[in-house]
Amino acid sequence: MTQINHYDPLWSPVRLRSAVYVEKNGQVLLVYDPIYRGGCWTLPGGGVDFAETVNQAAEREVQEETGIKIVVSRIWRLREIWEKEQDFQSDIKIRRTMELIFVGEYIGGDINYENDPSLKPDGIARVKQCRWIKLDSLGNSIDGSPIYPVELFNSNRHRKLDSIPLEIIMLPSLDLR
Secondary structure (H helix, E strand, O other): OOOOOOOOOOOOOOOEEEEEEEEEEEEEEEEOOOOOHHHHHEOOOEOOOOOOOOHHHHHHHHHHOOOOOOEEEEEEEEEEEEEEEOOOOOOOOOEEEEEEEEEEEEEEEEOOOOOOOOOOOOOOOOOOOOEEEEEHHHHOOOOEEEEOHHHHHHHOOOOOOEEEHHHHOOOOOOOOO
């Protein structure tokens, strides 16, 4: 049997994705993806590389996509997503993703999305903008583009995030190779 030593989106039946809710001074950090769902604002995040933990992936993705340094300490939501495969040419028509949404603590840095390496095979950058958006003025869209998933923000307004500390929920990693 062939041993897989890396994540291969054409082989894996389920994609693992980390996303991060980062709040600073009453504002949330969002990125604009011009391709996903026809163009939308969403939490920064992306696929988990084979050699990293889900929280390492979350921290890396935020820094790559936004230039902002964060640390994740809590898990907020889990989301299952079934969608049409858009990023890779294959016989796979439907992609299933398990998305872990973390709460990230702002450490430092300024917004800089120009160096994001997340080009897909079509050569189009998946982060075209990044902004801190005031929570009290957050609606269903920004500049006419939808926020996805909007229910995260609608359910969170005017209440504290109900998240679980990672040290409570995460068991030690187990590598049985």
